[in-house]
Amino acid sequence: MNPGTPFDSARTHAFAATSSFAGVPAARLDDLQGARAVIVGAPFDWGTSYRAGTRFGPKAIRESDYFAADAYRPHLPTGLNALEGVVDIGDIELHPGDIEGDLELITDTVEQISAAGSIPIVLGGDHTITYANATGVARVHGFGEVALVHFDAHADTGETTGYGTLYGHGTPMRRLVESGAVPGNRFVQIGLRGYWPGPETVAWMKDQGMRGYMMTEIEERGLRPVVEEAVTYAGADASGVFLSIDIDVVDPGMAPATGTPEPGGLTSRQILDTVRRMARELNVLGADIVEVSPPYDGPGGITALLANRIVLEVLNGLAERDAGVSS
Numbered sequence: 001m002n003p004g005t006p007f008d009s010a011r012t013h014a015f016a017a018t019s020s021f022a023g024v025p026a027a028r029l030d031d032l033q034g035a036r037a038v039i040v041g042a043p044f045d046w047g048t049s050y051r052a053g054t055r056f057g058p059k060a061i062r063e064s065d066y067f068a069a070d071a072y073r074p075h076l077p078t079g080l081n082a083l084e085g086v087v088d089i090g091d092i093e094l095h096p097g098d099i100e101g102d103l104e105l106i107t108d109t110v111e112q113i114s115a116a117g118s119i120p121i122v123l124g125g126d127h128t129i130t131y132a133n134a135t136g137v138a139r140v141h142g143f144g145e146v147a148l149v150h151f152d153a154h155a156d157t158g159e160t161t162g163y164g165t166l167y168g169h170g171t172p173m174r175r176l177v178e179s180g181a182v183p184g185n186r187f188v189q190i191g192l193r194g195y196w197p198g199p200e201t202v203a204w205m206k207d208q209g210m211r212g213y214m215m216t217e218i219e220e221r222g223l224r225p226v227v228e229e230a231v232t233y234a235g236a237d238a239s240g241v242f243l244s245i246d247i248d249v250v251d252p253g254m255a256p257a258t259g260t261p262e263p264g265g266l267t268s269r270q271i272l273d274t275v276r277r278m279a280r281e282l283n284v285l286g287a288d289i290v291e292v293s294p295p296y297d298g299p300g301g302i303t304a305l306l307a308n309r310i311v312l313e314v315l316n317g318l319a320e321r322d323a324g325v326s327s
């Protein structure tokens with residue numbers, strides 16, 4: 001992470017963000033001002049297997065808004081301004097193509113935020129970075145002790161990428177289980193569907209004790225009881241929870257800007273309510289929102305706007321927890 005001025009990396013990285021999320025104060029990694037939550041961008045798309053473009057995600061997510069950049073967003077249901085106590089340290093200065101070096105940089109950055117007692121909210125970037133994000137949090141809050149609630153169409157548990165290498169956006173959860181940062185029995189995956197991975201990998205996931213909720217099960221039982229169960233499962237004797245939200249968990253009709261869209265997902269309404277509830281009811285230690293690829297967005301930049309609101313709903317859940325709001 002560059003220790004210089006936040007948003008400095010835009011001088012060398014044309015895709016880096018130039019302004020903070022909703023106008024929250026800019027801060028430096030080495031001076032987080034006692035922030036409750038810290039926004040940080042990881043404009044990384046060199047782990048994608050098909051369409052790239054997520055390096056533009058952190059900038060688009062920040063800029064996708066129509067309110068003033070005044071760090072004031074009173075939430076209609078509660079009146080809380082969840083942006084209080086939130087800072088933005090800009091984008092991590094990455095090195096396009098250097099997967100392993102950048103994963104280390106991201107891990108160290110997230111670890112430093114966690115160690116300062118703040119909650120890192122990482123704007124991706126492709127899903128490769130969750131290996132780094134969850135590892136950084138686990139280094140501080142207990143290796144093997146943190147649960148991971150993973151929203152995604154895909155399980156991301158490939159033994160290798162489709163091209164035989166270890167690190168890519170289809171393998172981060174496998175790497176986390178293998179390293180022990182997040183054991184299989186502390187995983188909850190929500191929204192799985194489609195045609196990947198194959199039976200061998202699914203059997204491995206079962207062996208590791210990973211709990212998955214496919215869209216077919218969510219459709220049959222309803223989202224509410226599934227989330228109820230997931231909250232209980234993820235909260236059980238873990239030191240806390242990392243929330244990883246792949247935008248492709250949402251139906252591509254509502255979130256088209258992503259590299260590997262899979263029809264038949266959650267609605268925007270469902271993901272917003274669910275992440276807010278989880279951030280309120282679980283001890284959330286960190287979160288990321290990944291796989292937003294702005295070049296593929298629909299009219300009005302609907303996907304980037306949804307990701308912006310997902311970040312706000314996570315922050316609102318955290319604020320509600322602090323304020324003692326129960327539902």
Ligand SMILES: [Mn+2]
Pocket residue numbers: 127152154156169246291
């Ligand atoms: Mn994913």
